[in-house]
Amino acid sequence: MAVRNYELQVNSIKTKLQQKCYHPYLHKHIEPPAFDVDQILLMLYSIQDISISEEEREACIMATMLANLALNTHENVSDPNISMKARQLMVLAGDYYSGLYYNLLSEFRNIELIKSLALAIKTINEHKINIIHFTVESIDSYLESIKKIESGLLEQFCIHFQIPFKYINFFTEFIFYKKISEELALSINGEFSLYINGLTKCYLQNNKELSSEDEKKILTNIMNESKRKLDGMKKELHELPSNVYLRLNELAGSLTGGC
Numbered sequence: 001m002a003v004r005n006y007e008l009q010v011n012s013i014k015t016k017l018q019q020k021c022y023h024p025y026l027h028k029h030i031e032p033p034a035f036d037v038d039q040i041l042l043m044l045y046s047i048q049d050i051s052i053s054e055e056e057r058e059a060c061i062m063a064t065m066l067a068n069l070a071l072n073t074h075e076n077v078s079d080p081n082i083s084m085k086a087r088q089l090m091v092l093a094g095d096y097y098s099g100l101y102y103n104l105l106s107e108f109r110n111i112e113l114i115k116s117l118a119l120a121i122k123t124i125n126e127h128k129i130n131i132i133h134f135t136v137e138s139i140d141s142y143l144e145s146i147k148k149i150e151s152g153l154l155e156q157f158c159i160h161f162q163i164p165f166k167y168i169n170f171f172t173e174f175i176f177y178k179k180i181s182e183e184l185a186l187s188i189n190g191e192f193s194l195y196i197n198g199l200t201k202c203y204l205q206n207n208k209e210l211s212s213e214d215e216k217k218i219l220t221n222i223m224n225e226s227k228r229k230l231d232g233m234k235k236e237l238h239e240l241p242s243n244v245y246l247r248l249n250e251l252a253g254s255l256t257g258g259c
Helices: 003-021 037-046 054-078 084-107 111-133 139-160 165-188 194-203 212-234 242-257
Strands: none
Touching (some): 003 037, 003 054, 037 054, 037 165, 054 111, 054 139, 084 111, 111 194, 139 165, 139 194, 165 212, 194 212, 212 242
8 A cells, every 4th residue: 555545544543533433412522532644554454455345443442442542531530630520521431432332343353353453452551550559660661551552452453453462563563662661752842641640750869869860861762762672673673654663753753853
């Protein structure tokens, strides 16, 4: 497929997701959902040659994105900065999005993908507990938990469709790289982040406080190492969509521009 075709299909799926999720009462009181177009692109690319109809292909991608949306919406319920009414509506919204993803897959009787996504959700929740309660034993295991939380559904989606692991590993690292770039932006702006808070605990020695500059250096080093891994992985893959290379360059630019 040409770059333009990928862009058109990604935008089409995103539009359909927005239309499917729209609820006049819910979105009058809470923010309408946002969707990660990079994850849509990676799923679209990974199953482009799978022998299923275009309708089912889109349904599988949309269902995975809706499952992720449901998870994130339920997670935001604990945000102390929102009203009680908004929290209650977020619970309802999360349940609503969950129902949408089940319905989409049940239309195609795709019970196996439902099971795969359920397994991913279980794994993600386990790793969220590790992050929230800081039960990790090392910086490596902490970073692994971040990877599982951010790309667990994408990973199980690819495993379900028997995508080679060299691609899955690249997708996972790409999403991780992107997330750390977002965390770096938060650090630069002096904003709180649960991930950054955990990372500082990993690096703390003798209860010494880490400065904001220390945080930035830690995140920058993590990004540099992730980029090194991605560059190595790319050499083993067939041609990826140009959009992916463009996004990598954009993220790398934010790294050099923000430090």
